[in-house]
Amino acid sequence: MARFEPLRLSELPDGVWRSRIIVRFGSCDPAGIVYTPEYLNLFNGVVEDWYGEALGISYHELVGKRRTGLGYAHVSADFATPSSMGDVLDVAVIVRRVGRASLTFTVHAFNGGVECVRSTFVTVTTSLVDHKAIALPNDVRSALNAYQSRCENAAVT
Amino acid sequence: MARFEPLRLSELPDGVWRSRIIVRFGSCDPAGIVYTPEYLNLFNGVVEDWYGEALGISYHELVGKRRTGLGYAHVSADFATPSSMGDVLDVAVIVRRVGRASLTFTVHAFNGGVECVRSTFVTVTTSLVDHKAIALPNDVRSALNAYQSRCENAAVT
Amino acid sequence: MARFEPLRLSELPDGVWRSRIIVRFGSCDPAGIVYTPEYLNLFNGVVEDWYGEALGISYHELVGKRRTGLGYAHVSADFATPSSMGDVLDVAVIVRRVGRASLTFTVHAFNGGVECVRSTFVTVTTSLVDHKAIALPNDVRSALNAYQSRCENAAVT
Amino acid sequence: MARFEPLRLSELPDGVWRSRIIVRFGSCDPAGIVYTPEYLNLFNGVVEDWYGEALGISYHELVGKRRTGLGYAHVSADFATPSSMGDVLDVAVIVRRVGRASLTFTVHAFNGGVECVRSTFVTVTTSLVDHKAIALPNDVRSALNAYQSRCENAAVT
Numbered sequence: 001m002a003r004f005e006p007l008r009l010s011e012l013p014d015g016v017w018r019s020r021i022i023v024r025f026g027s028c029d030p031a032g033i034v035y036t037p038e039y040l041n042l043f044n045g046v047v048e049d050w051y052g053e054a055l056g057i058s059y060h061e062l063v064g065k066r067r068t069g070l071g072y073a074h075v076s077a078d079f080a081t082p083s084s085m086g087d088v089l090d091v092a093v094i095v096r097r098v099g100r101a102s103l104t105f106t107v108h109a110f111n112g113g114v115e116c117v118r119s120t121f122v123t124v125t126t127s128l129v130d131h132k133a134i135a136l137p138n139d140v141r142s143a144l145n146a147y148q149s150r151c152e153n154a155a156v157t
Numbered sequence: 158m159a160r161f162e163p164l165r166l167s168e169l170p171d172g173v174w175r176s177r178i179i180v181r182f183g184s185c186d187p188a189g190i191v192y193t194p195e196y197l198n199l200f201n202g203v204v205e206d207w208y209g210e211a212l213g214i215s216y217h218e219l220v221g222k223r224r225t226g227l228g229y230a231h232v233s234a235d236f237a238t239p240s241s242m243g244d245v246l247d248v249a250v251i252v253r254r255v256g257r258a259s260l261t262f263t264v265h266a267f268n269g270g271v272e273c274v275r276s277t278f279v280t281v282t283t284s285l286v287d288h289k290a291i292a293l294p295n296d297v298r299s300a301l302n303a304y305q306s307r308c309e310n311a312a313v314t
Numbered sequence: 315m316a317r318f319e320p321l322r323l324s325e326l327p328d329g330v331w332r333s334r335i336i337v338r339f340g341s342c343d344p345a346g347i348v349y350t351p352e353y354l355n356l357f358n359g360v361v362e363d364w365y366g367e368a369l370g371i372s373y374h375e376l377v378g379k380r381r382t383g384l385g386y387a388h389v390s391a392d393f394a395t396p397s398s399m400g401d402v403l404d405v406a407v408i409v410r411r412v413g414r415a416s417l418t419f420t421v422h423a424f425n426g427g428v429e430c431v432r433s434t435f436v437t438v439t440t441s442l443v444d445h446k447a448i449a450l451p452n453d454v455r456s457a458l459n460a461y462q463s464r465c466e467n468a469a470v471t
Numbered sequence: 472m473a474r475f476e477p478l479r480l481s482e483l484p485d486g487v488w489r490s491r492i493i494v495r496f497g498s499c500d501p502a503g504i505v506y507t508p509e510y511l512n513l514f515n516g517v518v519e520d521w522y523g524e525a526l527g528i529s530y531h532e533l534v535g536k537r538r539t540g541l542g543y544a545h546v547s548a549d550f551a552t553p554s555s556m557g558d559v560l561d562v563a564v565i566v567r568r569v570g571r572a573s574l575t576f577t578v579h580a581f582n583g584g585v586e587c588v589r590s591t592f593v594t595v596t597t598s599l600v601d602h603k604a605i606a607l608p609n610d611v612r613s614a615l616n617a618y619q620s621r622c623e624n625a626a627v628t
Contacts, residue, residue, distance in 0.1 A: 003231055003279075024516045025534060026349055030220065030342045030399055031285055032535075036229050037201060037340065040194035045495045060557030063187065063496060064503075072193050074160055076233030082288070085344055086531030122160075128188055131239070181359045182377060183506055187499045187556055189378075194497065202338045217400030220339060221346075242501055243374030317545055344534065345599055350543050351515060354508035377501065386507050388474055390547030396602070442502055445553070 003078040006115035007108060009090050015150030017054035018092040019046055021109070023083050033082035040075060043091070043107045043119055050093045055143035068137060069126035073102065077119040083111050095148045098141060101125050101133045160235040163272035164265060166247050172307030174211035175249040176203055178266070180240050190239035197232060200248070200264045200276055207250045212300035225294060226283035230259065234276040240268050252305045255298060258282050258290045317392040320429035321422060323404050329464030331368035332406040333360055335423070337397050347396035354389060357405070357421045357433055364407045369457035382451060383440035387416065391433040397425050409462045412455060415439050415447045474549040477586035478579060480561050486621030488525035489563040490517055492580070494554050504553035511546060514562070514578045514590055521564045526614035539608060540597035544573065548590040554582050566619045569612060572596050572604045 012018070021042050029035040034042075051059035062068045083089060090110040097104040102124050109117040127134050136144075169175070178199050186192040191199075208216035219225045240246060247267040254261040259281050266274040284291050293301075326332070335356050343349040348356075365373035376382045397403060404424040411418040416438050423431040441448050450458075483489070492513050500506040505513075522530035533539045554560060561581040568575040573595050580588040598605050607615075 022519075024519055025343060025530070026351065026512050026515050028344045029339060030344065030346045031226055031228065032344045033228070035198075035340055036232055037194050037197035040197060041192075041497050044194060044497050048493075048495055058557065059496070064556055069188055071188065071190070071239065072236060074233070074235050075193055076231070078231050079229060082228065085535055086529065179362075181362055182373070182500060183355050183358050183508065185501045186496060187501065187503045189501045192497055198340050201340050205336075205338055215400065216339070221399055242378055243372065345540055345542065347542070349512075350546055351508050351511035354511060355506075358508060383502055385502065385504070385553065386550060388547070388549050389507055390545070392545050393543060396542065 004080070004115075004118050006080050007110075008115070009092075009110040009113045012092055012108075013151055015147075015152070016092050016094060017050055017147070018090055019049055019053075021046065021089045021091055023085055023087040023089065025085055028085045031082075033084055036077075036079075039077055039109070039117055039119065043077075043109075043121075046091045046107060047093065047105075047121070054093065054147055055140070057140055057143055062137075062140070063128070066137070067128040068134070069128045069131070070123050071126060072121055073124045074122035075119070077117055079117050081111065081114075081116045083109075083116055087111055089116070094151060095144055096120075098136070098144045098148070101135050103136065103140075103144065161237070161272075161275050163237050164267075165272070166249075166267040166270045169249055169265075170308055172304075172309070173249050173251060174207055174304070175247055176206055176210075178203065178246045178248055180242055180244040180246065182242050185242045188239075190241055193234075193236075196234055196266075196274055196276065200234075200266075200278075203248050203264060204250065204262075204278070211250065211304055212297070214297055214300055219294075219297070220285070223294070224285040225291070226285045226288070227280050228283060229278055230281045231279040232276070234274055236274050238268065238271075238273045240266075240273055244268055246273070251308060252301055253277075255293070255301045255305070258292050260293065260297075260301065318394070318429075318432050320394050321424075322429070323406075323424040323427045326406055326422075327465055329461075329466070330406050330408060331364055331461070332404055333363055333367075335360065335403045335405055337399055337401040337403065339399050342399045345396075347398055350391075350393075353391055353423075353431055353433065357423075357435075360405050360421060361407065361419075361435070368407065368461055369454070371454055371457055376451070376454070377442070380451070381442040382448070383442045383445070384437050385440060386435055387438045388436035389433065391431055393431050395425065395428075395430045397423075397430055401425055403430070408465060409458055410434075412450070412458045412462070415449050417450065417454075417458065475551070475586075475589050477551050478581075479586070480563075480581040480584045483563055483579075484622055486618075486623070487563050487565060488521055488618070489561055490520055490524075492517065492560045492562055494556055494558040494560065496556050499556045502553075504555055507548075507550075510548055510580075510588055510590065514548075514580075514592075517562045517578060518564065518576075518592070525564065525618055526611070528611055528614055533608075533611070534599070537608070538599040539605070540599045540602070541594050542597060543592055544595045545593035546590070548588055550588050552582065552585075552587045554580075554587055558582055560587070565622060566615055567591075569607070569615045569619070572606050574607065574615065
């Protein structure tokens with residue numbers, strides 16, 4: 001029933017940054033599984049860590065001190081299998097497209113080594129002073145290009 | 158920059174059910190606008206009301222007493238303009254496809270009468286007893302068909 | 315087991331402003347009842363409406379345009395009975411103390427007319443420009459005093 | 472203005488379990504600081520880890536498989552200083568009282584080594600089958616007593 005062909009965590013190229021999420025009680029709904037909107041909240045936290053750890057750029061400084069908005073023009077998620085309280089999800093981020101003032105990346109969550117959720121985000125960079133679109137800052141662009149190179153041989157669709 | 162052609166609220170056919178959301182302090186992020194994952198949480202609440210008011214079926218009974226899971230196989234949202242604390246959004250629901258065990262609908266949010274967010278949800282009905290897919294319950298299917306007829310002349314894409 | 319003597323909704327003086335909350339799927343946890351931190355989020359939304367409807371002051375303008383912080387020095391909640399998805403809670407706000415730069419009020423939630431949660435909030439007014447404490451704005455103070463008078467004969471503890 | 476005498480992290484006895492929270496974008500409000508109800512959500516996650524790491528009991532098994540409700544009869548929090556996006560908070564848990572069917576503990580958050588939030592939780596154990604109060608399970612009680620002994624010389628009020 002999945003709308004995507006689930007990857008295996010072991011297939012990911014070494015260059016792909018990854019992290020872990022513990023599924024907490026407070027992230028689950030009365031059906032006992034992760035509440036759908038909460039996945040996007042959890043993934044947004046993962047993306048913050050990815051900026052810092054994989055790109056070497058502080059997400060909080062970028063948004064806070066540098067006043068660069070990283071809002072989304074698009075988010076989506078496809079779900080193959082549900083996850084329950086106490087599950088530990090591996091999560092990986094892959095850059096799909098670096099535009100002039102936008103960035104497309106996918107977040108892949110794995111439960112027991114098999115992809116359970118795939119999410120796509122399109123970030124549009126704006127000035128938080130006047131809320132107008134601005135080009136991706138140069139250091140962000142360079143870091144994204146370097147990250148993409150490291151992931152290059154990614155056998156993912 | 159929108160990834161969709163924003164509708165005007167006044168263009169919606171009369172048969173389309175609509176509701177209102179007040180953008181609260183707690184729904185906004187440090188950029189002063191609605192936090193992206195929160196849109197999906199707010200829309201999920203709208204969908205609950207839509208079941209009750211437009212379909213005549215209690216969402217809470219369906220999930221609670223009748224143990225019918227209404228989880229999502231897919232969610233997505235496209236954003237044309239941000240909304241801020243205190244904004245009042247009109248929201249409408251349009252049914253796109255009634256499948257055997259799935260339902261596709263779009264949620265449209267309007268700020269000042271112009272569409273600011275468009276979201277697509279694909280619900281897959283499951284039994285909450287064994288978490289297996291089940292056909293849409295007959296009363297839900299009938300109500301969806303009736304709702305679709307009322308919206309029929311919807312000039313929306 | 316309650317840590318307070320539950321009030322009945324019918325006992326509240328007419329002057330006490332009240333509102334309603336529908337307990338949504340997304341507000342509930344795997345135990346099928348409202349997730350504790352979510353009560354405080356829901357009550358914060360109620361407080362916003364109370365500012366506008368009972369005090370005649372826009373919460374969003376106060377925080378947004380007027381840059382007056384309404385952060386909390388203290389919050390607490392005591393729980394007598396749990397509430398489930400689909401329950402409709404009546405909620406009332408009572409002012410307890412109007413200080414120079416602080417405000418203490420209680421939020422009372424009723425399920426089936428009997429108090430199920432009682433929450434206390436202490437707001438400290440600050441400037442959102444420099445985050446220093448400031449006196450309660452005069453219009454807020456006047457509105458609070460007027461509201462307290464209307465609730466005066468409140469037979470509540 | 473604090474309603475408690477802030478501790479220093481360095482004062483905590485060695486036996487007190489501690490963890491860390493990163494303040495994320497999605498946990499902050501338009502004032503740029505942690506949204507008050509979110510503290511309680513974050514602390515609830517900390518408590519889950521505390522069960523597993525300090526008590527040696529899986530919170531998720533306790534609530535999930537063993538169907539033991541760990542709902543709260545009381546929660547409160549006092550705030551000395553606000554925390555912002557990107558801040559890293561140290562968090563510690565201290566047991567205050569082990570009752571027959573209840574548990575009182577405090578959660579202390581430190582920013583830059585100084586206590587910024589102090590929160591008190593009273594857990595009441597229930598059966599999630601019939602929602603009636605039950606005694607603290609024996610293994611939980613033993614683990615709590617052992618934890619208290621390890622923290623015994625805690626110079627905290």
